[in-house]
Amino acid sequence: MRRKPGISGLKSAAAARDQFRAVGENVARVKADLMKEQLATFRSQLEDFARKHKNDIKKNPTFRSQFHEMCAKVGVDPLASNKGFWAELLGIGDFYYELGVQIVDICMLTRSDNGGLISLHNLRLLVCQKHKTGRESVTEDDCLRAISKLKILGSGFEVISVGKKKFVRSVPTELNKDHNEILELAQIQSYVTVEQVERKLSWSSGRATDALKTLLEEGLSMIDNGHVDGISRHWFPCVSTSSAVVEE
Amino acid sequence: MNRQTWLTPANLTSSGRPSLLPDEIERRLLSSVDIDLESSSTPVLKSGLLSLTSHRLIWIDNKASSAFSIHLSSVVKVFPLKKNLFHSPRVTVQVSGGQRSSDVVAVIVIRGKNNDVDEFYGKLVKVWRERFWEITEERESARIDNGGGEGTSRPWAPPVVGVTGILRKEQETWENTDKSLQDSFQDLNALMSKAKEMVSLAERMRQTLLSGSNPQNTGNDEEMGSKQEMQDWLLSVGIASPVTRESAGALYHQQLSRELADFVRVPLESSGGMKNLIDIYCQYNRARGTELISPDDLLRACALWEKFDVPVMLRKFESGVMVIQSKTHSDDEVFSRISDLAVKTYALKKGISPSDAAITLEIAPALAKEQLLAAESKGILCRDISPEGFRFYINLFKDIDVQDMYRIQEHSQLHLWDSATSSMWQ
Numbered sequence: 177m178r179r180k181p182g183i184s185g186l187k188s189a190a191a192a193r194d195q196f197r198a199v200g201e202n203v204a205r206v207k208a209d210l211m212k213e214q215l216a217t218f219r220s221q222l223e224d225f226a227r228k229h230k231n232d233i234k235k236n237p238t239f240r241s242q243f244h245e246m247c248a249k250v251g252v253d254p255l256a257s258n259k260g261f262w263a264e265l266l267g268i269g270d271f272y273y274e275l276g277v278q279i280v281d282i283c284m285l286t287r288s289d290n291g292g293l294i295s296l297h298n299l300r301l302l303v304c305q306k307h308k309t310g311r312e313s314v315t316e317d318d319c320l321r322a323i324s325k326l327k328i329l330g331s332g333f334e335v336i337s338v339g340k341k342k343f344v345r346s347v348p349t350e351l352n353k354d355h356n357e358i359l360e361l362a363q364i365q366s367y368v369t370v371e372q373v374e375r376k377l378s379w380s381s382g383r384a385t386d387a388l389k390t391l392l393e394e395g396l397s398m399i400d401n402g403h404v405d406g407i408s409r410h411w412f413p414c415v416s417t418s419s420a421v422v423e424e
Numbered sequence: 425m426n427r428q429t430w431l432t433p434a435n436l437t438s439s440g441r442p443s444l445l446p447d448e449i450e451r452r453l454l455s456s457v458d459i460d461l462e463s464s465s466t467p468v469l470k471s472g473l474l475s476l477t478s479h480r481l482i483w484i485d486n487k488a489s490s491a492f493s494i495h496l497s498s499v500v501k502v503f504p505l506k507k508n509l510f511h512s513p514r515v516t517v518q519v520s521g522g523q524r525s526s527d528v529v530a531v532i533v534i535r536g537k538n539n540d541v542d543e544f545y546g547k548l549v550k551v552w553r554e555r556f557w558e559i560t561e562e563r564e565s566a567r568i569d570n571g572g573g574e575g576t577s578r579p580w581a582p583p584v585v586g587v588t589g590i591l592r593k594e595q596e597t598w599e600n601t602d603k604s605l606q607d608s609f610q611d612l613n614a615l616m617s618k619a620k621e622m623v624s625l626a627e628r629m630r631q632t633l634l635s636g637s638n639p640q641n642t643g644n645d646e647e648m649g650s651k652q653e654m655q656d657w658l659l660s661v662g663i664a665s666p667v668t669r670e671s672a673g674a675l676y677h678q679q680l681s682r683e684l685a686d687f688v689r690v691p692l693e694s695s696g697g698m699k700n701l702i703d704i705y706c707q708y709n710r711a712r713g714t715e716l717i718s719p720d721d722l723l724r725a726c727a728l729w730e731k732f733d734v735p736v737m738l739r740k741f742e743s744g745v746m747v748i749q750s751k752t753h754s755d756d757e758v759f760s761r762i763s764d765l766a767v768k769t770y771a772l773k774k775g776i777s778p779s780d781a782a783i784t785l786e787i788a789p790a791l792a793k794e795q796l797l798a799a800e801s802k803g804i805l806c807r808d809i810s811p812e813g814f815r816f817y818i819n820l821f822k823d824i825d826v827q828d829m830y831r832i833q834e835h836s837q838l839h840l841w842d843s844a845t846s847s848m849w850q
Contacts, residue, residue, distance in 0.1 A: 252662035259676040273716035330746035331702040
């Protein structure tokens with residue numbers, strides 16, 4: 177557009193600016209309308225899907241985890257809010273939030289036994305016991321998802337890996353690499369001695385005693401000094417297998 | 425025109441939520457609603473929130489300072505929904521004035537753009553026809569007659585017992601896995617591709633939101649409205665909605681925020697004014713029963729408290745632990761109680777542990793530890809880590825004069841300590 181000199185030039189420039197702005201606003205409005213339309217179509221599509229597959233999601237854990245993976249790939253979080261379409265139409269929210277509450281309960285109950293660290297396997301067993309009256313089965317994947325949501329509430333809920341097994345931490349204890357290795361070692365016999373730690377991990381005696389002492393202080397291990405040979409054994413309730421799960 | 429006859433003032437809680445009657449449940453919430461009389465053109469109630477519950481229509485003004493309600497039992501007729509290209513959609517109802525005055529025709533003008541009017545209308549008619557308040561009245565009188573609660577009614581499911589039951593369950597499981605998963609996955613794929621479209625569209629919307637408001641349009645209601653809309657849309661699709669400085673996030677979170685502030689009052693009082701966020705999450709969801717909230721919802725709602733005037737706040741400790749505490753709870757008061765505890769004779773000798781503090785302060789042990797750590801960073805206490813764990817002692821270093829290290833002043837805490845501990849050696 178050619179710039180005109182003088183007052184008429186200024187006036188036409190102002191008019192042009194106004195016109196551009198109007199077009200911009202229009203575009204924004206059109207975008208908003210478009211979004212509204214898309215949203216309505218999406219919602220009806222989701223309703224159809226829900227009508228056919230709501231039960232599948234509830235009953236089939238493989239389908240459920242596939243569903244979550246695809247959501248993650250697309251970039252939506254179906255568990256983000258109770259108000260979202262996903263929770264409303266698929267009913268998927270309640271399942272996971274309820275699971276979260278149950279997991280918190282179980283961790284509280286077992287904390288005095290295992291110091292705030294429970295194996296994912298045991299946790300799932302305990303949850304399934306609670307769920308006995310329900311018809312849905314809960315998988316480890318479900319637990320993991322529920323916990324990942326609980327994490328943001330800042331009380332130290334986290335999943336850590338010790339060797340090949342996963343553990344759920346419910347207290348804000350800091351576990352460093354040394355502690356992790358001891359826990360891994362403890363999985364064989366449920367207990368370790370200082371000598372074993374030094375030998376198998378090739379550590380100095382100071383390092384081993386230090387790490388074991390911290391684990392004892394945090395309540396993750398218990399010390400047994402009553403053996404005839406006089407060697408203390410450090411027991412780890414959290415790594416015990418399902419035989420430790422109490423049937424009511 | 426005396427609006428007292430057909431509009432009843434409604435009570436609000438201290439956080440701006442309507443006080444619900446027993447068994448009353450909120451069904452829908454609309455924003456930017458006027459209530460007019462058909463006979464006059466000036467609005468009676470302008471630009472507020474409208475809450476449709478199982479019993480009433482409640483209008484709350486934007487500052488949450490006053491509210492009015494129309495009990496659905498006094499609604500004689502609900503006229504068909506009127507939508508017009510030029511006007512905002514209107515819902516017209518006829519409200520009986522009772523025996524004292526004649527009926528009045530009220531018009532509910534729904535201005536906010538993100539309100540789903542058809543849905544609201546459908547819900548209004550449904551709720552009005554259901555007459556839920558009569559059921560609760562019956563139940564009340566039945567309860568009084570029977571002289572005691574009968575317990576809540578639950579849907580009765582046929583008990584699955586015996587071998588038949590087990591076999592039936594097995595068959596169900598087989599059928600479910602046998603069902604053509606092919607179909608399900610195909611449907612899932614189709615759904616996800618649509619969702620992908622939504623996400624890319626929403627991303628562009630989000631950029632507009634985050635870039636802040638256009639300086640030329642600040643104060644423009646329309647602009648604000650569309651931003652609010654976008655927040656709500658993002659939330660329904662499942663994308664984290666950003667809480668910017670101007671906007672307050674989705675309407676849902678705003679209301680939830682107020683609701684939580686109410687709920688949290690009683691548990692806080694019984695736990696010494698401070699409660700762990702995760703405990704509140706469990707308690708609240710259990711109280712809710714169905715339509716539970718997600719942890720994200722809880723966090724957002726609590727984060728909004730600083731924008732509203734509510735008597736509670738969210739606090740994050742250094743360790744990452746988050747608590748809800750009432751604003752009246754002051755740290756200084758807690759610290760003075762802690763120092764009083766720390767100068768008692770046994771505390772001077774042995775120090776205080778988190779569990780001791782928990783008993784004295786009447787708060788949970790985990791939180792007591794946080795308070796002790798906070799007192800330590802203020803210089804009131806000193807920690808002692810031993811095989812017995814964490815213990816805290818009163819900080820005596822303040823009383824020691826560097827120039828004259830062995831002097832113990834009269835009436836100082838150092839003196840107290842000296843007399844308490846020297847008796848140990850006798």
